[in-house]
Amino acid sequence: MRAIVFEGGRAAVRDVRRPALREGFTLVRVLLSGICNTDLELKRGYHGFSGIPGHEFVGVVEGPASSPLLGHRVVGEINLACRRCAWCAKGLGRHCPKRTVLGIRGHAGAHAEYLTLPEANLIAVPDGVSDEEAVFVEPLAAACEILDQVTVAPGARAAVLGPGKLGRLAAAVLATAGVDVVLLGRASRGKAGSFDLVVEATGSPAGMARALALVRPRGTIVWKSTHAAPARFDAAPLVVNEITVVGSRCGRFEPALELLKNRRIDVRPLVSGIFPLGDAVRALREAGRPGVLKILLRP
């Protein structure tokens, strides 16, 4: 099959062996995959990654023949938990210390014609949700995670820093909860110390200092950005103003699928382009350009 392969800081489309189907796993033919900023970071060497990237996808189950999901469109939880440790027992497989992660750590990813995932990781996509929408479930779940972690009162004032894909999804999710939310780019000004909640989704090591300037005393910052460069900021305001900073990563897929199914969030304006998988190198370059939002790949 064809797949993107990252190695030594370079990306190429190659013919590779289709992943073998192990016991408990399901073979998924990828319909669309989405390029995430994490993919671009992985290409640059974050996590010392090499292999097939990609963790946002919608696909069709093609095996095993016994699978109850056979022939169905699915999306899939990207963390492959061990299902035996204390974390998994608590239902927190997304933090299982032995986990592998689709296209990120120890498990071949979705920028390919096929992928495998444990059947337990898959969720069927309702008919009313298109492929172009379903491929957003993973990043939308990451945005929904904010509401799982932080209590926000309707009418609370929130600022989302970073008008990229994740920032826009986070702002849209907060709006569904009745939060008074503004999306701030690098040039837009927000009143210092005035926000109950600030979501840091700039993808830049400089984002935290700005978040600390905008949040009110005793307010909350949700930290979404991961980047290879270390963060560097004056921590005194964090301590003096008793700010709570909540690291936030993946989320549950169910609330994200619900938002799409009930048409409470429209993700389609976020698609900046759909490229054939064979043009992936160009697609990755396009995804890294300023102002470009989601780039999708069609195998």
Place this chain on the structure above:
Amino acid sequence: MRAIVFEGGRAAVRDVRRPALREGFTLVRVLLSGICNTDLELKRGYHGFSGIPGHEFVGVVEGPASSPLLGHRVVGEINLACRRCAWCAKGLGRHCPKRTVLGIRGHAGAHAEYLTLPEANLIAVPDGVSDEEAVFVEPLAAACEILDQVTVAPGARAAVLGPGKLGRLAAAVLATAGVDVVLLGRASRGKAGSFDLVVEATGSPAGMARALALVRPRGTIVWKSTHAAPARFDAAPLVVNEITVVGSRCGRFEPALELLKNRRIDVRPLVSGIFPLGDAVRALREAGRPGVLKILLRP
């Protein structure tokens, strides 16, 4: 009166004018004051400070004659709130944006023969609590603040980083709540990812990286250190492991006084020396030496 004065990175004991007694304020004769690491930071230029430092004290009320606390021993809340803004209305005067702070911002401090504070800031010290104990109420309240901010289950595992004064007080306070707590110095090892709660009280910009290594996924870090140098750390574990970081500063005096009155915490072993105020320059040097805990000044 005599007082320590910080100016241009230097400390000196000088004869200065006794602070004037404004309406609503109380004149306190200082019995003992405590040197805090913040004082040493202020001397080095943190906050662009100049003036009389000192915010830990026990004293006797000497005026006005109408004060119900006249002649009583008192300790005092160090934040002078405006008492009119939305923060003050919510009982969060410690975060009042117009506040001045005893010996830190805009209000002459406690390393002096006399200080003034609004009468509402003062609390009488019970007879069973000695001067040497009462002078610890402010830093002990800062340690108690952890229990006001974070829910800790009895039996939870906590590590306190930084075996200085604040670290020891934090460990003692957590122990009173039934937490299984270890105090870790620079050389002591803790098992990575094993602590529900980590208190960062190293006073060093490097402390945060270590706290992130020790805390379990979805665990909590209480950030106590303030320092002039910016913090610099790889923030990816904070996001990936969905850590909550809680900035923590001053606390309510009442629970701290209770702990002392009921003899649940013994602060006396933390006293490394008591110096006359006239020897303050030497006392400040002593307070900055590694391994030295609390240095007290007697006017």
